[in-house]
Amino acid sequence: EVQLVESGGDLVQPGGSLRLSCTASGFTFSSHDMNWVRQAPGKGLEWVSYISSSGRAISYADSVKGRCTISRDNAKNSLYLQMNSLRAEDTALYYCARVGVAFENGLDYWGQGTLVTVSS
Amino acid sequence: SYELTQPPSVSVSPGQTARITCSGDALPKQYAYWYQQKPGQAPVLMIYKDSERPSGIPERFSGSSSGTTVTLTISGVQAEDEADYYCQSTDNSDTWVFGGGTKLTVL
Numbered sequence: 001e002v003q004l005v006e007s008g009g010d011l012v013q014p015g016g017s018l019r020l021s022c023t024a025s026g027f028t029f030s031s032h033d034m035n036w037v038r039q040a041p042g043k044g045l046e047w048v049s050y051i052s053s054s055g056r057a058i059s060y061a062d063s064v065k066g067r068c069t070i071s072r073d074n075a076k077n078s079l080y081l082q083m084n085s086l087r088a089e090d091t092a093l094y095y096c097a098r099v100g101v102a103f104e105n106g107l108d109y110w111g112q113g114t115l116v117t118v119s120s
Numbered sequence: 121s122y123e124l125t126q127p128p129s130v131s132v133s134p135g136q137t138a139r140i141t142c143s144g145d146a147l148p149k150q151y152a153y154w155y156q157q158k159p160g161q162a163p164v165l166m167i168y169k170d171s172e173r174p175s176g177i178p179e180r181f182s183g184s185s186s187g188t189t190v191t192l193t194i195s196g197v198q199a200e201d202e203a204d205y206y207c208q209s210t211d212n213s214d215t216w217v218f219g220g221g222t223k224l225t226v227l
Contacts (some may be wrong), residue, residue, distance in 0.1 A: 100168070105164050105168050107165060107208070108165050120201075
């Protein structure tokens, strides 16, 4: 069974940092591209960042570019999001989502999310 | 930045057909995807590559594309289909975007 479990969310002050993790199981993690997607309370989905299966291709939404770094450790079946200079508008539930076997297959599995709250 | 536009809400009676649209300039060149999200749950992929249905998704869900607009059609809507629906696409090979979401209400 495919499972994605996010962790690392917390209450943090503006300007602070957090490292989110996503641990994968039930599939060959190294064969799949991955994404982070967030959802502010009561709002819609917002794409945050993408990383290819090898880690060589990476992209970010403009809203987090320069403040966030996505990475992965295929040996540990883990995806990460380092978030710096956090702002109130970064408050959201952060999901990791798997891209299907082919890039065109969409985000076929999602975790349950980890909550990041940025507040003083 | 690239945007996908969805109607905020759609209402339909049980057994009727619901159509949710999504518009974007790059849709003629890029695939569209549809996700269903129920309250307190993670999104679920309902349609990929404009019109393909993942295994386990009921046949009443279908997708189509015409020019800059893609459409999610739910035939014979059931009460359990009440949810938020999001379209998603890319503006190039590695930049992703979601529509604002459409709340489907089953009257």
